[in-house]
Amino acid sequence: MTESPINTYPYTLQVEPNPRREGIWQWAIRKHGKLIQRSDRDHPSEARARAQGLSQIERILHGGDDGHF
Structure with a gap:
């Protein structure tokens, strides 16, 4: 059985490796392309970063x- 995708509109999740620290992942949440929130903790894997995001x-x-600080 396949998982149905979660509808996150108008938000998108961006998961990327940290460019300064090898093996560490980070996430960012964007609303209509504008950054509204990003991870403040290091994540050891892409899957963990994606799940937390x-x-x-x-x-x-x-x-x-509301996505604002």
């Missing part, structure tokens, strides 16, 4: 956080 988007979508 998606969790944060779900909080934003469900009213727990």
Whole structure:
């Protein structure tokens, strides 16, 4: 059984390796292309960074956080 994709519109999650630290991943959340939030912790794998980023988007979508500091 395949997982159905999570609808995160208007937010997108960007997961990338940290350019200054090898083996460390980071995420950024964008709304219509504009950066609204990024990870403040190091993540040891792409999967962990993606999971934490998606969790944060779900909080934003469900009213727990408006994505601003």
